[in-house]
Amino acid sequence: MSKLVEIRWHGRGGQGAKTASLLLAEVAFNTGKYIQGFPEYGPERMGAPITAYNRISDEPISIHSNIYEPDYVVVVDETLIKAVPVTAGLKKGGAVIVNTAKSPEEIKKELKYDGRVYTIDARKISEETLGAYFPNTPMLAAVVKITGVIPVETFLNDIEASFKHKFANKPHVVPKNMEAVKRALEEVKGNE
């Protein structure tokens, strides 16, 4: 990857789309990339639609506007598909990644989008591995795999180290989080 990759996240306040975008920035940073991670701040309330952004590049990034023509769109809450024009400006060669139990074909019809559509059931993975609904970790893994902004092997090593750091007081949750990551890498599926 030599060129700039631009990613737009759609979520609802409280679901961690902003945190996920910052995590992605962090893992890309750790592999030597230039990164930006920033949310679009509005009247933030639990459940209100929010947008967050990532730019990732091998070169320094000087642009400081929001992203209008993203390479990838990530939808953390599928109910937003009916509320927000999530694919607006999405590049023709781009892709959209949706957190849903539905198939890529079904989501593609709902989105009315011609490009690549990927789905990941982050709720199921999260509930089965972590015992509660934390969509961030599986979504992050799916985004890394589909966008290819960093190699999956590098990501696996890096994310394990950061889980060990983050959960230093409860190391027993590290394997559960790693299982969520690995399942997401396997279970994200696409209509290409």
Place this chain on the structure above:
Amino acid sequence: MAKRVSLSGNEAVAFGMKQINPDVVAAFPITPSTEVPQYFSQFVANGEVTTEFVPVESEHSAMSACIGAAAAGGRVMTATASAGLALMWEMLYVGASMRLPMVLAVTNRALSGPINIHNDHSDSMGARDSGWIQLYGENAQEAYDNLMQAVRIGEHPDVQLPVMVCYDGFITSHAVENLEMLDDADVKAFVGEERKAPFALIGQDPVSMGPLDLPNHYFEHKRQQAEAMKNAKKVILEVAAEYEKLTGRKYGFFEEYKMEDAEAALVLINSSAGTAKTVVDALRAQGKKVGLIKVRVFRPFPAEEIAEALKNVKAVAIMDKVDGFNAAGGPLFNEVVSAMYGKADGKIVQNYIYGLGGRDVTTYNFEEVFSNLFNAIETGKYEVYNYIGVRE
């Protein structure tokens, strides 16, 4: 060895303050600057700094406490934005007139009303005549670098003035980006272990500060203050040269980006200059002779130098993220045009008011401005005072 990090602008400034370890920080929280005193108070609580943190009840009190601490000879810092800066107004003038070096991190935010938490330059531009030195930065790196240099500039014996370090609210303050931080030891060596105050309320040779100053002396004190601001120009460049030796990063009064043979140019401040650079690159790739000037030092104003930098352009758009509501042009426009008078005459000069209240400033905006400039060069027809990116 400098350390490569990814931080938000507010984190970069708070970590920079930690490395500087000032004597006193007095602050009151306000969006989007809140994180600066928030993070810093954690450093205080954790014993990572020896600073006395004064949690005050308003920004007027924050600046008053800073003035008291600086008058006692301390190295003093604070942070604010928008209405918080407005509430400091009275005390900003007092601090500058008492010739007290302090560093104030301003996360630029619109002023009410209507109430708006997002970025523009109404707050610090409104304080442009308060006697403070003003440094502006495009991104987290520049906010951090300006913070370090601000300490040295303000405390220089020939200056003795407070310094605002301004960076864009949310766009810079809350976005995580790459930057390089200095080693703690390098920061200590650069800023010095402690402030050497030439006069103070306490110590061996205490002085009285802030008494009534009647017509017999007030004017002379203002004259000295004006001289200090003139001296700051030399000191800013000296400090920048020393900082460049330490970091390799070059700073001056402003950055000239692809200006060598530019026919059409922009002059602007802070984060949007970064966005405009990508448009300059794209237009250069099409063979168009375009460039931009990003102003870093607004007070003191580098009038002669800006006029010199613009002497070969045909058309220039001076862009203000604030309106002064004089029905003629924003503050940057007024200052640049004044500077050009008699030194860079006969140019097409336009003013654009942009990005008020956090309206996103895009590459499309700058493409339109350059297109207008080239159209003006071709036809000779143009408006001077314009708004861009607004619904009319």
